[in-house]
Amino acid sequence: MTEISKQERPASGGIGGPAPRPLAGRSALVTGGGRGIGSAICERLGAMGALVAVVYRFDQRSAQATVDRIHAAGGQAFALAADMGALASIDDMLARLDRELMARTGEARIDILVNNAGVAPNGTVEQTSEQMFDEVINVNLKGPFFLTQKAIPRLRDGGRVINISSTAAIRGRPYLAIYGSSKAALNMLTLSLSNHLGPRGITVNAIAPGAVETDINAAYVAANPNVYADFAKGLALGRVGQPKDLASIVGFIASDDASWITGQVIYVDGGSSFK
Numbered sequence: 623m624t625e626i627s628k629q630e631r632p633a634s635g636g637i638g639g640p641a642p643r644p645l646a647g648r649s650a651l652v653t654g655g656g657r658g659i660g661s662a663i664c665e666r667l668g669a670m671g672a673l674v675a676v677v678y679r680f681d682q683r684s685a686q687a688t689v690d691r692i693h694a695a696g697g698q699a700f701a702l703a704a705d706m707g708a709l710a711s712i713d714d715m716l717a718r719l720d721r722e723l724m725a726r727t728g729e730a731r732i733d734i735l736v737n738n739a740g741v742a743p744n745g746t747v748e749q750t751s752e753q754m755f756d757e758v759i760n761v762n763l764k765g766p767f768f769l770t771q772k773a774i775p776r777l778r779d780g781g782r783v784i785n786i787s788s789t790a791a792i793r794g795r796p797y798l799a800i801y802g803s804s805k806a807a808l809n810m811l812t813l814s815l816s817n818h819l820g821p822r823g824i825t826v827n828a829i830a831p832g833a834v835e836t837d838i839n840a841a842y843v844a845a846n847p848n849v850y851a852d853f854a855k856g857l858a859l860g861r862v863g864q865p866k867d868l869a870s871i872v873g874f875i876a877s878d879d880a881s882w883i884t885g886q887v888i889y890v891d892g893g894s895s896f897k
């Protein structure tokens with residue numbers, strides 16, 4: 623009987639064998655990848671075997687820590703800075719992405735794009751300034767729109783676009799007037815892109831979290847320290863989300879197992895949509 627070498631073993635391994643790496647040989651780009659939900663997504667995709675580009679805006683230290691955790695778990699990753707609200711910055715980041723991918727894989731191609739970066743200032747219609755309106759629309763909608771447009775020639779057939787939306791898109795909260803509107807538009811962009819890219823086997827889906835414990839809610843929590851406990855009382859599952867609750871569903875949508883799911887908004891919210 624011939625002994626199977628380590629390199630020839632199936633990726634799934636056996637009991638006590640290596641973790642499955644179903645995304646081995648694929649490349650992913652995750653915006654807002656240094657912190658919160660995006661960091662958990664990067665770690666998940668890295669653990670599944672993808673080479674991960676961790677895109678951050680200001681927090682280089684957190685982005686590098688995400689890269690370091692992926693490396694420590696046996697994965698591959700690198701960090702890139704970009705302002706998702708500015709097209710020139712997106713172009714500059716993509717030029718650096720191309721160079722990194724060429725050096726690491728020999729091709730400037732990606733398989734998985736996760737539009738996760740977002741900002742969520744609280745404000746009713748009366749409290750929303752033009753500056754706040756522009757920032758939310760630029761980061762949450764214009765950035766994903768044009769990054770996806772520019773990523774299309776780089777995306778391999780059979781690839782994935784995954785937009786991180788929000789339950790705020792369908793819940794009409796008065797204090798999230800422009801934020802909820804930006805995510806509702808992102809949902810429609812998801813549907814439109816799914817029809818546009820479907821002929822190439824590229825799926826386009828949105829994951830819509832409910833309340834998740836991250837820095838994005840810091841100002842809200844500072845004003846109301848019981849906010850997560852209060853939210854949890856209204857949820858079927860009785861707890862708010864953690865970043866890994868979102869990362870696992872992104873990992874599934876990125877996998878071959880989800881190749882017939884497209885144009886969907888998938889609510890991952892502990893049940894809050896149904897109250």
Ligand SMILES: NC(=O)c1ccc[n+]([C@@H]2O[C@H](COP(=O)([O-])OP(=O)(O)OC[C@H]3O[C@@H](n4cnc5c(N)ncnc54)[C@H](OP(=O)(O)O)[C@@H]3O)[C@@H](O)[C@H]2O)c1
Nearest residue numbers: 654658659678679680681705706739740788833834836838
């Ligand atoms: N947490 C929740 O309750 C919740 C609920 C529903 C939906 N979401 C959505 O989930 C996504 C991730 O949010 P999160 O909760 O993980 O928030 P977070 O912890 O505040 O992280 C936000 C990320 O977005 C990045 N970012 C912000 N502005 C940017 C810009 N102009 N250009 C590039 N990157 C920018 C930040 O980069 P730096 O690290 O460099 O600052 C950071 O990595 C967002 O789209 C958010 O709307 C969150």
